[in-house]
Amino acid sequence: MEMNREKSVSELIAQNHSKRSLLKFTENAVPKFLLVCAVVSILTTIGIVFTLLFETFTFFKTVSFIEFITSKEWHPMHSNPNFGILPLVTGTLLVTAIAITVAIPIGLGAAIYLSEYASEKMRKVIKPVLEVLAGVPTIVYGFFALTFVTPMLRQVVPDLSIYNALSPGIVVGIMIIPMIASLSEDAMSSVPNSIRQGAYALGATKLEVAIKVVLPAALSGVIASFVLAMSRAIGETMIVTVAGGANPTTAIDVTSAIQTMTAYIVQVSLGDATYGSTVYYSIYAVGMTLFVFTLVMNVLAFFISRKFREEY
Amino acid sequence: MEITKQSQMIRNIPTRLLKNKIFTLLFLLATLTGLLVLAILLFRIFSQGIGYINWDFLTSFASRRPSDAGIKAAIYGTIWMMGVTAPIAFTLGVGTALYLEEYASKNIFTKIIQMNISNLAGVPSIVFGLLGLTLFVRGLGLDRSVLAGGLTMALLILPIIVVASQEAIRAVPKELKEASFGMGATKWQTIRRVVLPVAIPGILTGNILALSRAIGETAPLIMIGALTYIAFVPENLMSQFTVMPIQIFNWTGRPQEEFQYVAAAGIIVLLGMLLIMNSVAVLIRNKFQKRY
Numbered sequence: 001m002e003m004n005r006e007k008s009v010s011e012l013i014a015q016n017h018s019k020r021s022l023l024k025f026t027e028n029a030v031p032k033f034l035l036v037c038a039v040v041s042i043l044t045t046i047g048i049v050f051t052l053l054f055e056t057f058t059f060f061k062t063v064s065f066i067e068f069i070t071s072k073e074w075h076p077m078h079s080n081p082n083f084g085i086l087p088l089v090t091g092t093l094l095v096t097a098i099a100i101t102v103a104i105p106i107g108l109g110a111a112i113y114l115s116e117y118a119s120e121k122m123r124k125v126i127k128p129v130l131e132v133l134a135g136v137p138t139i140v141y142g143f144f145a146l147t148f149v150t151p152m153l154r155q156v157v158p159d160l161s162i163y164n165a166l167s168p169g170i171v172v173g174i175m176i177i178p179m180i181a182s183l184s185e186d187a188m189s190s191v192p193n194s195i196r197q198g199a200y201a202l203g204a205t206k207l208e209v210a211i212k213v214v215l216p217a218a219l220s221g222v223i224a225s226f227v228l229a230m231s232r233a234i235g236e237t238m239i240v241t242v243a244g245g246a247n248p249t250t251a252i253d254v255t256s257a258i259q260t261m262t263a264y265i266v267q268v269s270l271g272d273a274t275y276g277s278t279v280y281y282s283i284y285a286v287g288m289t290l291f292v293f294t295l296v297m298n299v300l301a302f303f304i305s306r307k308f309r310e311e312y
Numbered sequence: 313m314e315i316t317k318q319s320q321m322i323r324n325i326p327t328r329l330l331k332n333k334i335f336t337l338l339f340l341l342a343t344l345t346g347l348l349v350l351a352i353l354l355f356r357i358f359s360q361g362i363g364y365i366n367w368d369f370l371t372s373f374a375s376r377r378p379s380d381a382g383i384k385a386a387i388y389g390t391i392w393m394m395g396v397t398a399p400i401a402f403t404l405g406v407g408t409a410l411y412l413e414e415y416a417s418k419n420i421f422t423k424i425i426q427m428n429i430s431n432l433a434g435v436p437s438i439v440f441g442l443l444g445l446t447l448f449v450r451g452l453g454l455d456r457s458v459l460a461g462g463l464t465m466a467l468l469i470l471p472i473i474v475v476a477s478q479e480a481i482r483a484v485p486k487e488l489k490e491a492s493f494g495m496g497a498t499k500w501q502t503i504r505r506v507v508l509p510v511a512i513p514g515i516l517t518g519n520i521l522a523l524s525r526a527i528g529e530t531a532p533l534i535m536i537g538a539l540t541y542i543a544f545v546p547e548n549l550m551s552q553f554t555v556m557p558i559q560i561f562n563w564t565g566r567p568q569e570e571f572q573y574v575a576a577a578g579i580i581v582l583l584g585m586l587l588i589m590n591s592v593a594v595l596i597r598n599k600f601q602k603r604y
Contacts, residue, residue: 023498030500031415037407038416038425041474044467045428048439051446109342117339126343133350135586137528139557140579143564144353147360147572177346205332228434235436237531238557242564262438262531269441269535275450287442291435298434 052291055284062278068285074248074259076268076279083282085289087248091165091258092293095240098169098254099176099233104226106173107180111222114181115188116210127182134178142242145171150243163245163257171243172236176229183228187221188214224305231297235290237262261290357583361576369577373543374559378570381563383578388545389458389538389553390527390585396462396549397469397526402519404466405473409515412474413481414503433471440468441535449536456537459549464532469522476518480511513600520593524586530557556582 007015060068063083071084110130114123150167154160160167191214199213215222245257246267259267265283273279372382408429416422444464454460484507492502508515533555541562542554556578563575 027498027500030503031411034407034411034415037404038411040404041408041429041432041470042425044443044470045432047447048435048443051443052439055446106342106345109339110346113339113343117336118343126347129350130343130346133346135524135528135590136350136353137530137557137582137586139528139530139561139564140353140357140583143560143572143575143579144356146564148352148356174346174349181343181346205328207332207335208328231434235438237436237438238561241531242561262436265438265442266531266534269445269537284442287439291439294434294436295431298431302430 048291052284052288055281056288059278059281059285063282063285072250074264076282081278083278083285085261085286087250088259088261088264088286089289090250090252091240091244091248092234092260092262092290094165094252094254094258095169095172095236095244095260096230096233098166099173100226100230102170102173103176103180103229103233107177107225107229108184108222110177110181111184111188112210112215115185116206116214127185130178130181133174134182136175138175138236138238139242141171141175142168142239145239145243157255160255161245161257163243163247164255165244165258166254168240168243169254171239172233175236175239176232179229179232180225183225184218184222187218187225190221191217220305220307224301227297227301227304231294231301234297235262235294237266241266261286265290354583357576357579360573361578361580364573364577365580370581374541374554374562378568378574381571381574383556383559383581385542385545386554386556386559386578387581389542390555392458392546392551392553393462393465393555394523394527396459397465398519398523400463401466401469401473401522401526405470405519405522406477406515408470408474409477409481410503413478414499414507429471429474433475437468437529438531438535440464441532443467444532444536455550456539456552457550458546458553460536461533461538461553461555462549464536465526465529468529468532469526472522472525473519476522477511477515480514480518481507483514484510513596517593517597520589520596524589524593527555527585527589528557528582530561533558534561556585 068083068085070086071082072086073082073084074087075082114126118126145167149171150160150162150164153164153167153170157166195213195217196209199209204213240260241263244260244263246259246263247257248259248264249256264286268279268283273283369382370387371384372380373385374383375381408425412422412426416425441464444460444467448454448460448463449456452460454463488506488510489502492506497505538558539552539554542552544551546553560575560578560582563571563578
């Protein structure tokens, strides 16, 4: 049996000492470990930029940069291939333009309603439901565009082809409504009430307060939400892949098939482009273009919301 | 002298009021549009797909015949991938958030990390797919494995987790921390025993929401080569795999019309899974969120 004696003082000191050195070790090690975690996000960005730059560079060894940005033909699979990014950019911007035309009036209207008209109770119900709309996986929207929106549109526009720019454009627009509504609502809600009350005291109607007082005061946040939504629409992939088709063209025709930058990347990944072929490297050049587009928009949104914010 | 023409103003009042009424209605309509579309979307998918949902659908592999097609491989693939993504994204995300909120000093380096994270959140998911393809599939030679897919997804949802965790950690009252320091606790003891227990409901909610985003993502996994036709369940981290959105994408693209209904059935399963995850997130938030 073990002896039930009191520990000697020297033993206690030794015990405490080892405990403290362990404590010291964790106190020192933990921040280092956490720093490593934080650095991973930086490494991710560096990884993205280097991957894109490196493989894009390889691509431009076989295709001239001038052809890439000026040629109006994108036929990578032809025996005599053309690599002009313009058709893919046109397709992307066409879908984005339709999306933003759908999303701005609806999203902004909803934002004004939620921030200026709705009661606290109603806002608490509607806002989460709108956010469900943002949480629906994009493949579901793609399915919806192809099997519901396109057939419905064809009854109105008979010469609409099965794959077209209109239907995915509208559906991408629906997808980004919550983004505009939610961010714009945040911006308008943060306009101080004293300003509203000042306008009411002068005899303004609710509409006039919303449009002429609150909206201008929140304008930077509202415009930033538009830009972010555009950036999201540009990067959207599955909806345009499923419902937009695979027909890169510079013609601006919403009724016929198009191809966006994202849809092209998916098309190549689905097929078996040989590793190391020009087609394989072309997805990086397209990805780089896409990355630059969205980066510019995101940075723009950041500066708009920061620079033109009115301080109260 | 009059500053305003009173007669003119009085004449304008009815139009202004009418405008006010019309626009109130328009704003309400705009709000309801979103909800209406959501309702139509759900109704369509349920009426198309519900007839195809049965035990066989959940326990069969993909097939060329619509009536035999099932979603088993995709369900297992999704769960396997989450098994890789969740722990990695959680560790990295919460670690980053703790570093930024508790340890980082306010210098340029911290600012760069913070800006970098919000910037990463805006990078299109397909670009993460390109990164995964180059780094994990080719660079590390992981091939088209569950591991490569899970790692790619972990990087994709990292920014969402960091931002959500930061908010949760920031919401911990200062008094609690100061009391802990006052009792002689060290920094890490305070974080582990005071900050994290208080912040964990918020952190978990953010994590679950981020994971439900990952479950619905399709594009990056197409990039890294998750396959659309698989008739087996992953056996280890290096197995090939498919996930639910990719299976649905594959069915949507089939020419036979009946596959549309199969796709709708797959969507119901996917939405069901998302609904469960989101309900758990809301439950955690409501049940365990203490207010100080």
